[in-house]
Amino acid sequence: MRYFHFKFVLFSIFFLTMLSACTNPDAPASNAPTPPAPAAFSSGEKLFNSNCAGCHGMGAKGSDRGPTFISKIYEPSHHGDGAFHMAVQKGVRAHHWNFGNMPKISGVSKEEVDEIIGYIRWIQRENGIS
Ligand code: HEC
Numbered sequence: 001m002r003y004f005h006f007k008f009v010l011f012s013i014f015f016l017t018m019l020s021a022c023t024n025p026d027a028p029a030s031n032a033p034t035p036p037a038p039a040a041f042s043s044g045e046k047l048f049n050s051n052c053a054g055c056h057g058m059g060a061k062g063s064d065r066g067p068t069f070i071s072k073i074y075e076p077s078h079h080g081d082g083a084f085h086m087a088v089q090k091g092v093r094a095h096h097w098n099f100g101n102m103p104k105i106s107g108v109s110k111e112e113v114d115e116i117i118g119y120i121r122w123i124q125r126e127n128g129i130s
Contacts, residue, residue, distance in 0.1 A: 034058065034059030034061070034123075035126065037119060037122065037123075038122070040118075041115075041118055041119040041122045043115050044115035044116050044117070044118045044119030044120075044122075045119045047108065047112050047115055047116050047119075048060070048116045048119050048120065051105055051107075051108050051116070052105075052116065055099070055102070056068065056069060059123060060120055060123050064099075065099055065100075066097075066099050066102065067096065067097050067099065069120050069123065069124065070123060070124060070127045070129065071129070072129060073096060074120075074124070074129075075124060075129045075130065076121065076124075076130065081114075081117050084113060084116070084117050084120070085110065085113055087102060088104065088105045088108055088113050089104060090104055091103050091104035091105075
């Protein structure tokens with residue numbers, strides 16, 4: 001009986017997710033599953049997960065501590081790669097959201113930030129943001 005309930009709950013979640021994805025094309029990106037990153041971005045993905053995902057969320061979907069990057073606000077023409085390097089080196093004073101300030105992130109080299117940016121840009125392209 002319990003097992004049945006568990007399967008039923010899982011199925012319901014799956015069904016509701018699919019339903020909301022189908023009926024609402026503007027549904028927030030957080031409803032979409034994160035596809036695995038291609039090999040070229042897997043190192044950027046690992047670096048992102050250990051240094052940024054705590055606030056910007058797994059798959060850059062955002063969390064209660066920081067914004068998602070799957071947003072027009074962070075497309076390359078609004079926040080170019082330089083903005084990412086600056087954010088990591090100097091931190092960010094809260095201005096777009098109410099999450100508070102982003103602290104500077106130490107222990108991540110410029111080359112590693114480039115890899116993180118590559119991964120974020122890939123996710124953005126996957127979501128039609130470029
Ligand atoms: C402790 C939480 C936290 C961590 C960890 C974090 N960020 Fe942020 N980040 C934030 C918050 C909060 C904002 C939004 C500030 C605002 O605009 O209100 C932000 C904003 C940004 C922005 C936008 C800057 C701008 O000019 O508006 C970039 C780019 C960014 N983060 C990159 C990163 C990268 C890359 C990492 C990992 C190396 C990272 N962040 C790790 C909290 C965090």
